[in-house]
Amino acid sequence: MKTRSNKKLEKLPPYLFVEIDRKKKAAMERGVDIISLGVGDPDRPTPAHIIKAGQKALEKPANHQYPFGAGLISFRKAVAGWYKSRFNVTLDPETEIWTLLGSKEGIGHFHLAFVDPGDVVLIPEPGYPVYNTGTIFTDGEPYFMPLVEENGFLPDLKKIPESVARKAKVIFVNSPCNPTAAVAPRSFFEELVAFAKKYGIIVAHDAAYSEIFYEEKPMSFLEVPGAMEVGVEFHSLSKTYNMTGWRLGWVCGNAGIVKGLGTVKDNYDSGVFQAVQEAGTEALNGSQQCVEEMRNLYRERRDVFVDGLRKLGWKVNKPKATFYVWARTPQGYGSEETVGKLLDEAGIVCTPGNGMGPSGEGYVRFALTVDVPRLKEALGRMSKIKW
Numbered sequence: 001m002k003t004r005s006n007k008k009l010e011k012l013p014p015y016l017f018v019e020i021d022r023k024k025k026a027a028m029e030r031g032v033d034i035i036s037l038g039v040g041d042p043d044r045p046t047p048a049h050i051i052k053a054g055q056k057a058l059e060k061p062a063n064h065q066y067p068f069g070a071g072l073i074s075f076r077k078a079v080a081g082w083y084k085s086r087f088n089v090t091l092d093p094e095t096e097i098w099t100l101l102g103s104k105e106g107i108g109h110f111h112l113a114f115v116d117p118g119d120v121v122l123i124p125e126p127g128y129p130v131y132n133t134g135t136i137f138t139d140g141e142p143y144f145m146p147l148v149e150e151n152g153f154l155p156d157l158k159k160i161p162e163s164v165a166r167k168a169k170v171i172f173v174n175s176p177c178n179p180t181a182a183v184a185p186r187s188f189f190e191e192l193v194a195f196a197k198k199y200g201i202i203v204a205h206d207a208a209y210s211e212i213f214y215e216e217k218p219m220s221f222l223e224v225p226g227a228m229e230v231g232v233e234f235h236s237l238s239k240t241y242n243m244t245g246w247r248l249g250w251v252c253g254n255a256g257i258v259k260g261l262g263t264v265k266d267n268y269d270s271g272v273f274q275a276v277q278e279a280g281t282e283a284l285n286g287s288q289q290c291v292e293e294m295r296n297l298y299r300e301r302r303d304v305f306v307d308g309l310r311k312l313g314w315k316v317n318k319p320k321a322t323f324y325v326w327a328r329t330p331q332g333y334g335s336e337e338t339v340g341k342l343l344d345e346a347g348i349v350c351t352p353g354n355g356m357g358p359s360g361e362g363y364v365r366f367a368l369t370v371d372v373p374r375l376k377e378a379l380g381r382m383s384k385i386k387w
């Protein structure tokens with residue numbers, strides 16, 4: 001049996017969070033009481049009214065068949081309505097929205113529609129690994145844009161060489177950002193639209209965390225004049241409504257770009273289970289009180305954890321959005337060493353910054369996906385570590 005995988009698969013690093021999960025499980029098997037601040041998966045259940053809508057939808061025989069295509073028009077209308085009320089952006093549900101099996105799926109397949117071998121793909125690093133995975137799978141050439149503190153953790157478009165920009169086909173951007181928690185201002189998106197127009201580059205903005213904010217509402221890239229001509233935005237119900245397991249998201253924006261990804265999907269999958277889409281419709285159309293409550297919950301956790309870390313001498317900014325704390329490692333310790341020490345001496349799992357890109361060296365990412373008592377327990381254990 002020839003079980004050797006192809007060259008592209010061999011080029012992939014192990015999927016970071018699968019690796020972290022493996023280490024966590026190994027420690028648990030040794031009997032360690034693990035506090036998991038590693039993978040960014042909300043710990044709270046999906047709100048009850050959304051589950052009920054899903055249950056009702058489950059009983060309809062029409063939902064048991066292949067969904068096919070862009071998704072239920074009722075779901076796409078809900079997306080358009082939500083966009084209008086949240087961002088004051090008008091979307092045509094018929095042509096400018098396509099349902100995804102979670103935004104990871106759409107981001108991962110995006111390259112198949114737009115990247116030819118040798119095309120440059122501009123990718124922020126540290127960042128979500130999927131932007132690069134799709135590039136490897138299509139033989140594109142990744143060009144990494146470092147996200148560094150001196151530039152507010154935003155990609156510096158002026159530093160991209162002219163020759164690279166001319167070969168670029170797609171640029172990925174992610175605001176609010178996983179892992180750095182940076183939120184792009186309007187001026188950045190305006191610069192991005194001008195850059196994309198100048199070089200004919202498709203903008204793919206990952207907005208999975210747009211609703212996990214604290215002081216200020218992050219904006220949609222599509223709010224900027226001209227954005228609809230050059231790009232799309234990826235959204236997800238995963239983080240906003242604690243629905244990571246349901247697998248539901250969407251891509252929206254430029255009709256031609258949406259259609260391109262849709263064509264790939266028509267040939268790969270047969271759509272999102274309609275009962276899940278009906279639950280998602282309820283999530284978007286129903287009361288948004290649950291989202292406000294979720295923000296309050298994360299805000300309290302953020303304040304407890306960041307204030308606690310600072311008391312222990314850690315250098316850390318208070319995130320304005322996302323449920324991640326992007327913290328500088330203690331003096332003299334690299335990312336991996338810090339993660340190792342936290343696991344071995346405190347039973348705490350977190351993510352090494354450099355695991356999400358070389359510019360993440362010197363940082364670790366904590367996900368605020370455990371409750372306040374557990375976060376206090378984590379801080380208590382950390383206070384006993386000698387650095």
Ligand SMILES: *Cc1c(COP(=O)(O)O)cnc(C)c1O
Nearest residue numbers: 102103104128178208236238249
């Ligand atoms: C969680 C996350 C997503 C969303 O993933 P889904 O597939 O929709 O669950 C997308 N982008 C980033 C950066 C994320 O962290």
